[in-house]
Amino acid sequence: MSEPICKVCVIGAGTMGAGIAAQVANAGVPVLLLDIVRDEANRNAVAEGAVAKLLKTDPAPFMSKRAAKLVETGNIDDHLDRIAECDWVIEAIVERLDLKQALYARIEAAKRPGTAVSSNTSTIPLGQLVEGRSDQFRRDFLITHFFNPPRYMRLIEVVAGPDSDPELVARVSDFADRSLGKTVVPAHDTPGFIANRVGTYWLAVAINAAMDQGLTVEEADQIGGKPMGVPKTGIFGLVDLVGIDLMPLLSKSLTSTLSQGDPYFDTVRPLPLVDRMIAEGYTGRKGKGGFYRLDRSNGGKVKQSIDLKTGEYHDSRKPASLPSGADRDLGKLLGVKGKVGEYAWTVLSHVLSYAAMLVPEAADDIVAIDDAMKLGYNWKFGPFELVDRIGAAKLVERLKAEGRTVPALLEQVGSGSFYRVEGGKRQYFGLDGAYHDIVRPDGVLMLEDIKRAGEPLAKTGSAALWDVGDGVACIEFTGKMNALDGEVMKLIQQAIPIVKDRFKALVIYNDGSHFSAGANLGLALFALNIAAYGEVQTLVVAGQQALKALKYAPFPVVAAPAGMALGGGCEIVLHADAVQAHAETYIGLVETGVGLIPGWGGNGEMIDRWQQSGQLPKGPMPAVAKVFETVSTATVSKSAAEAKELMFLRAKDGITMNRSRLLADAKAKALSLVDGYTPPAPPEFKLPGASGRLALRMAAEGFHKRGIATDYDLVVSDSLAEVLTGGEADLVDTVKEADLLKLEVKGFMTRVRDSRTVARIEQMLETGKPLRN
Known part of the structure; x- marks a missing residue:
């Protein structure tokens, strides 16, 4: 090159x-x-x-x-x-x-x-x-x-x-x-290329059908949203997001360049409601509102939606729940009698048929079209993956029953599927009627490919260990949001002797959107509600032991986070020898937001990083103050680059821009550390003791007076300050890592026994938002 x-x-x-x-x-x-x-x-x-x-x-x-x-x-x-x-x-x-x-x-x-x-x-x-x-x-x-x-x-x-x-x-x-x-x-040099060609047609079909069939915007977004793998904005919410004023511009562009006879022309019609909304400044989120808006007339924020017939706004109404399973099974969705099934069929039958027409006009193969829609419009499934979920033969049968044109590609695949797994490899159906392996670009390694071709080396209810080749093993979290629990800690302890005996290095990685959202709060709340404090303490200690076992393992450990790495997820990253992070990594110790403090060794790791960084004045207080500021405010980096500024990542840690290359880059980093590897020595700390704790308390009280910190924030931050300053240690004492871990357990268990912490956990689980008590 x-x-x-x-x-x-x-x-x-x-x-x-x-x-x-x-x-x-x-x-x-x-x-x-x-x-x-x-x-x-x-x-x-x-x-x-x-x-x-x-x-x-x-x-x-x-x-x-x-x-x-x-x-x-x-x-x-x-x-x-x-x-x-x-x-x-x-x-x-x-x-x-x-x-x-x-x-x-x-x-x-x-x-x-x-x-x-x-x-x-x-x-x-x-x-x-x-x-x-x-x-x-x-x-x-x-x-x-x-x-x-x-x-x-x-x-x-x-x-x-x-x-x-x-x-x-x-x-x-x-x-x-x-x-x-x-x-x-x-993409080929055709109007709208791939994503906008399919995406514009999809939105036009969906909006027209909602108006024709008498649906509310909420009903259309419910039926045409999650069940079809569309982002939570749904259809009308997405148009609000990108701008309603773009609709006529895209339509004008496509109609001026598409060949006559293209099905897109069937969607073009006068939309007086949309014209009026644009003229009055209701262009979506960037304007005064759109199909949805927030009514602030009485000092509040009431979500409203527009009536597609009258053009008047009313308070948004949640539609009736879809029949059981219809939100997950497209076959069931299409089979629902009445407007739900009718609307779903109208949207899917037209859009999937249109996508099938565009191979090879707009793209060489189905993979390009599926990738374009998944990456350009955030669809969970591409059009041809959706066809497979319905069944190509069923789709063709119903199209023929209605006397509609069936694209040649749908006829060609017959009773087969557009994707299949053969010999552990995912394959796609080509225009030549044969199946072809999906070949990853050079330097791309995906765990899903490894999992498809083999079995895990070890597995628990929430984690698995895989062989990713070249003497490197990989720990994968498998729970919801990759949350951490005792099963994860169990797998870590099982993995260490396996890796020691059979591998050169270990990577911690998963293909999910998020590395880990932290400890499983649902399990924690259950334990607290039955006062099973002993079980909670056992999990805290087990987590400390597992993460320290990773840190001092006789082989290199590389963490490869992407998306959220929060709380315990952040602590796992902190204990790795090195990190290869995706650029879009949002990392932080957020425990104070739910009334807790970091309990798996994160406090000591952060103090040690700041003390070793050379960026702060010498002495015991500067590093402690930095960590207190970051952890007490539950600060989360907005990128991997910012994570370096906050010391969640070190200067030597790598950043991968392409998410699909993260595992390969992490594996390469792990192998680069193998020769001459020796585990780190446990750190020893000089901490400021009681005087430092008083200084941190005064800083927190300053935030309280300014209305930034709540009453309970002061209590939680005091528990954090006790750990960071060394508890009862004197300024001249040396605090060992094990001593700091004991302080973490003590502070954590004090907080979980407080009803105000329980209230915070409950609200976080119910609403996803912190309780400011």
């Missing part, structure tokens, strides 16, 4: 362009962000304003404030010649062909031959974009369609033209994959 991409230029500092620039910076790559001149007094004002807005946006486009420093701003009149410094130029200006073509003429005059140029367009064919450009420009050009917001949406559709240099396309795709964390889906 040719030279790596070391600097990027993004032209267009709107929402998408600025967001793309931020993600490039998140990858640690310098980026030049340019836009037009609107203010002669400050010619870079547009780009500068975009970066300032990014720094205030929530959820944050930047993974850390440091990343923002990698974005250099400018304007296309004064600084376009600087694209000669860049290896990739991304155009993200307004969707007007004339403006894009004029810009490309200027880019061509300034760029180096071989510098990649791509458009973020989602509506204009590549062939039209490069009209009038040189052969060299055509070789250097492609489309890279990001999804909004660029930091969080994993999909990028890459469209190469007939003249595009395959090596250049591969270089950009590899950078998008490894550095930007994207899943690259090759």
Whole structure:
């Protein structure tokens, strides 16, 4: 492959362009962000304003404030010649062909031959974009369609033209994959590419059907949401999220470029309600509301929804529950009599048939279409996975019974399925009528593939141990939200002798959305309600023993968190020799939020990290104060980069941008530690004792007076302070790790006996929100 991409230029500092620039910076790559001149007094004002807005946006486009420093701003009149410094130029200006073509003429005059140029367009064919450009420009050009917001949406559709240099396309795709964390889906140069082609059709069908069949927005979102694997926003909630004013723009774009006869034209109709909403500023969450809104007229926040017939708002009403099993079984959902089954069939039959028509027009195979919808629209299942859940033969039978056209691909698969497992490998049905292995990109290792091909080395009710190859074993958590309990601790203790005897290293990883949400609070609450305090203490001690066994094991242990790693999940990470974290890792010791303190050794690990960091003044108090500030406020990092700033991760710990590459990277890190490995020595602490505890108490009381800390927060933080300062230890005493663990148990058990802690746990389980008692 040719030279790596070391600097990027993004032209267009709107929402998408600025967001793309931020993600490039998140990858640690310098980026030049340019836009037009609107203010002669400050010619870079547009780009500068975009970066300032990014720094205030929530959820944050930047993974850390440091990343923002990698974005250099400018304007296309004064600084376009600087694209000669860049290896990739991304155009993200307004969707007007004339403006894009004029810009490309200027880019061509300034760029180096071989510098990649791509458009973020989602509506204009590549062939039209490069009209009038040189052969060299055509070789250097492609489309890279990001999804909004660029930091969080994993999909990028890459469209190469007939003249595009395959090596250049591969270089950009590899950078998008490894550095930007994207899943690259090759798409054909067809209107809307893949995700927006299917997604726009889906939303149009679903909205029209809801109006035609007399459903409320809540009913449509219930039927067309969770049962079909659609995110919790549902259909109308999703349109509110992306912006109702985008609906007519997307419709206009597709109708102007699609071939006549495409089923999308059947969905296009006047929507007076939508036109009125847009005219009155009801454009969704970015406006005054949309299909849903919050009524704040009486000083409260009452969720309301719009009546699709009258256009009037009313308090939102939860629809009747779906029949038993219909929320999990598409066959049962489609079989429900009345509006539930009718609406589900209307949406699914049209959308799945449409998706089947698009192979090979929009994509080479079904996998590309499924990946695009799962990654671009957050569907749990792709269209062809949904067909398999219904049964292709049943779908075809019902389509024929209604006299509807059946796509050739649905006919071709017959009574078979689009996906199957053969010889431990997942395969997909191809246009040639044969099944083909789904081949992972080089450097991608997924635990699901290993599990499909073999059996665990050991297993308990909440965890399993797997052989991931090359002498590395992997502990996987398997409970709901990967919560931690005694079965996890049991598996850890079982795994250590197995790994010692048969393997070189151990990785702690799972394919789930979250590494671990922490200890199983449901089990804890059950034990507390029957006053089984002995059982609770046994679990606390067992957790300490298991995590210290990991820490002092005679082989390297690497934790590979992604998503949430909270409470006990964070403590497991803290005890690993090294960490390879996904960039989107949200890590923290959050126990105080439910009236507890960290009890599995996390306090000592955090103190030791800060004391060893060299970032603080010497003495026993600075590190303790840092840890107290972080833990007492239940601070959670908003990225792996921020986790380093909070010391949940160390400077030497690795960060993987692409979630699919995390296990392979963690495995490589573990193997790199094998030669000459020796376990760490147990730390010893100099802690501030009673005087330090008083100082922490005064700090907490200051928060209390400002209304930041509640009455019970003071009590919980005092238990935390007792552990962090060494309990009864004097300033001159040395506190051993074992002593700190005993203090943790004492403080933890004191708190679980308090009814106010029980109340906090109950509310967290019921609502997912902390109780501020």
